[in-house]
Amino acid sequence: MSIGVGLIGYGMAGQVFHAPLIRATAALDLKAIVTSRSAEVAALDPAIACVEQVEDLLADPAIDLIVIATPSATHAALAADALRSGKHVVVDKPFALSLAEARDLAALAQSVDRRLAVFHNRRFDSDFLSIKTAIETGAVGRVTHFESHFDRFRPEVRDRWREDGSAGSGVWFDLGPHLVDQALALFGSPDAVSADITALRAGSGADDWAHVILRYADKRIVLHASLNAPGGEQGGAPRFTVHGTEGTLIKRQLDPQEAQLIAGLRPGDMGWGVDDDPIEHRDGDGRMTRHPAETGCQERFYAGVAEALLTGGPQPVPTQDAVAVQQVIEAAWLSAREARVVTLPLD
Structure with a gap:
């Protein structure tokens, strides 16, 4: 069984870290990327869809996991939208811009029974x-x-x-x-x-x-x-x-x-x-x-994410750990x- 992945953002974080590490994980299938850099996505793999709107990605039933690799100020809102759309979420650091946002996201993930992890690679x-x-x-x-x-x-x-x-x-x-x-x-x-x-x-x-x-x-x-x-x-x-x-x-x-x-x-x-x-x-x-x-x-981060989604086991970075980091920040x-x-x- 493979997990369909949608990546939001294809700047430095998306290109250098997320896309390569996702693609190195056998259980993850990077299906689509939200970006205007269509030529770069095609060069990576023409089978990966280049999507213009986040909403289109969130509405795609083939996508199980959303990865957020956008500027930091957008992380919390995008993560919340993805969770409400029924997707599991990996968000790049920082988790959010405030402790209140981080706590709200953790509570939302629990309420909708979705996994939420922060990319502490x-x-x-x-x-x-x-x-x-x-x-x-x-x-x-x-x-x-x-x-x-x-x-x-x-x-x-x-x-x-x-x-x-x-x-x-x-x-x-x-x-x-x-x-x-x-x-x-x-x-x-x-x-x-x-x-x-x-x-x-x-x-x-x-x-x-x-x-x-x-x-x-x-x-x-x-x-x-x-x-x-x-x-x-x-x-x-x-x-x-x-x-x-x-x-x-x-x-x-x-x-x-x-x-x-x-x-x-x-x-x-x-x-x-x-x-x-x-x-x-x-x-x-x-x-x-x-x-x-x-x-x-x-690569163990995404291997751990895949294992958690497939088996229901622990995440490589538990959500409460990310909230604790945000508190110190x-x-x-x-x-x-x-x-x-x-x-x-x-x-």
Whole structure:
């Protein structure tokens, strides 16, 4: 049995991530894409219909699952329309623009008995999987300080919605959900959040720098995103730094799957997800050893979505996890705007 999939949006997210990963999943059949880029859809596969109106996609009985890969400000409304049309939904991050929207969507999905998942594909990155395994096996004892950087070097402001200051733009809505989701997957929700989120590049209409601290009783989690900093592979801050009671872990470079997808590599191809950057482990005596990184496998997200729809089992990213991420995203904005520590849960 195959699951008919309709994709809304064929920009960077739709072309680079969603379409290739959907098509790599045997149980999913990408039938139609809502986009004006008909030539690009035909080049991908002439059997995929290019649809002009979202309503036509939602009315199609051959479509079981709607994937939303549109600008962030449209996510909540499109997801709600799809759910009311009887479709299961995958929505790209951010889930919504507010915690209230996220909670409303979760309640709607439950009321219409449809599955709703958020595309937190970075749970399946080589860097995160490697750090997660090392922590779970006790490599550094009890974690006291966890630092996660997602930096890009884009010193010039580009003319695109992600950077223009419109609703849903900015680095915190773009990269923040990845950072938060990974942290919560490891440590659960924090007690409080403090944050500094701002624009530092000349002419930037949206935030391009975010430094957020998740406060737990026994640890501090530092999440950092910047559009004006070379990443670890260019000599900048490591992707992950983890200090614990028995040592330190460092993972310097970012998972390679985004670059591989852009270059045309697909799941199953030789070298897919292979990360040549090892984890550095320093024990309590300062001795350093290197361990091979795990292989990234973002295709597991859609494989998990298909399995959940076919068997009724758990989703790869439960809806309540996405709501928890949205709560931290909002708490950080409150903290940055009001210059205060924000305690959780939010009302």
